[in-house]
Amino acid sequence: MAQQGSRKAGSLVVVGTGLKVAAHTTLEALQELREAEQVFYLVTDPATAAWLHRVNPAAATLEDLYAEGKFRGLIYRQMADRIVAAVRSGRRVCAAFYGHPGVFVNASHLAIRRLRRQGYPARMLPGISAEDCLFADLGVNPGDRGCQSFEATNFLKARRRFDPTSELLLWQVGVLGESRLHAGGIAKRPRLERLTTRLRRYYPASHPVVLYEAASFPACDPLVRRIRLDRLPAQKVVPMMTLYIPPMPQRAPDRSVLRWYEEG
Ligand SMILES: C[S@@+](CC[C@H](N)C(=O)[O-])C[C@H]1O[C@@H](n2cnc3c(N)ncnc32)[C@H](O)[C@@H]1O
Known part of the structure; x- marks a missing residue:
């Protein structure tokens, strides 16, 4: 367990892709998406997903965690688990959620809170909600x-x-x-x-x-x-x-x- 405040190799930046394919992603979010070693994303349309894969070939969807009848709370915890695990493995991670990544999104806040508690740098950039x-x-x-x-x-x-x-x-x-x-x-x-x-x-x-x-x-x-x-x-x-x-x-x-x- 890391000590509070200590800095480790992995890091997380959470960004938003807005609601309109590519057009709503801010320049600072785009930079983080490009420079990340691992991108996780949750978006609502295949065009945005395809665009994210072009921006960064190391992009992976979180959508596979959805399943018919599954509790939403469990899905969000598992998304956070996946993001946290990648950061803990030492990677520079960018997690992209549609809209503003902190507006009515549980997994993003959860992952940031958990990583900060463990001493990893984790922050959120605003998006268009x-x-x-x-x-x-x-x-x-x-x-x-x-x-x-x-x-x-x-x-x-x-x-x-x-x-x-x-x-x-x-x-x-x-x-x-x-x-x-x-x-x-x-x-x-x-x-x-x-x-x-x-x-x-x-x-x-x-x-x-x-x-x-x-x-x-x-x-x-x-x-x-x-x-x-x-x-x-x-x-x-x-x-x-x-x-x-x-x-x-x-x-x-x-x-x-x-x-x-x-x-x-
Ligand atoms: C899980 S929240 C995600 C919100 C998203 N993070 C944002 O910043 O807009 C889903 C809710 O956001 C709103 N929402 C998502 N997409 C929308 C759209 N295209 N138009 C209007 N409301 C939308 C709806 O109220 C929907 O039930």
């Missing part, structure tokens, strides 16, 4: 009214408190309550009904919401399905979608703060 694409495609500025982001199952399970006068993003609605992997699955209707019932406490039935899927290829448009909130349970919600719920009308402003503008 689904949320970043949504801001751009739907014209949402999180600075205007604030923005809250929740994992959909966690939102219900933990009875998360939120402000309906701010933007609300719910991730992983397509796998609501799914602890195991099921290929090609869509959200179960009774669970969407439960989510809609919760949201109806704060928004009217006719409140407009958007099922959003960012484009994967430069020439393609994103999928933007605008529906009324009460139509959500009838939708085919796939795992790659994010649910965007625009804010309710703003509360009357705090006049004492408004006066600050006059004071300058």
Whole structure:
């Protein structure tokens, strides 16, 4: 066992490939991908996988750890195990995940935490997430009214408190309550009904919401399905979608703060 703080031969840099083939990978991420002795990757489309193999022939997918019916938590731990083992063998490792590698990705954080505890250098570079694409495609500025982001199952399970006068993003609605992997699955209707019932406490039935899927290829448009909130349970919600719920009308402003503008 390494002593805390000591530096060993192996190292890890976690990078994101964004959502659009090659185009969303930052220059610093590309450099790490090129210079690594071993690249592990988890991406959603074969074009990005093929591109990664061209960037670095020592690229290997983590997708083989997925199996029908397998617990998601186990898959993520095994991904981290594989990354950690390669670093411990002394290699310079780059692990690439689609989107931002630290946004709704467990394996990346787990691997970094474990390696740091064991004295290996391990860090993460930011990437372009689904949320970043949504801001751009739907014209949402999180600075205007604030923005809250929740994992959909966690939102219900933990009875998360939120402000309906701010933007609300719910991730992983397509796998609501799914602890195991099921290929090609869509959200179960009774669970969407439960989510809609919760949201109806704060928004009217006719409140407009958007099922959003960012484009994967430069020439393609994103999928933007605008529906009324009460139509959500009838939708085919796939795992790659994010649910965007625009804010309710703003509360009357705090006049004492408004006066600050006059004071300058
Ligand atoms: C495991 S998370 C990975 C997120 C990814 N690391 C990121 O930074 O965007 C999967 C969730 O991200 C969102 N997501 C992934 N791809 C998306 C896309 N193309 N468009 C919209 N949301 C997407 C969905 O909410 C999906 O359930």
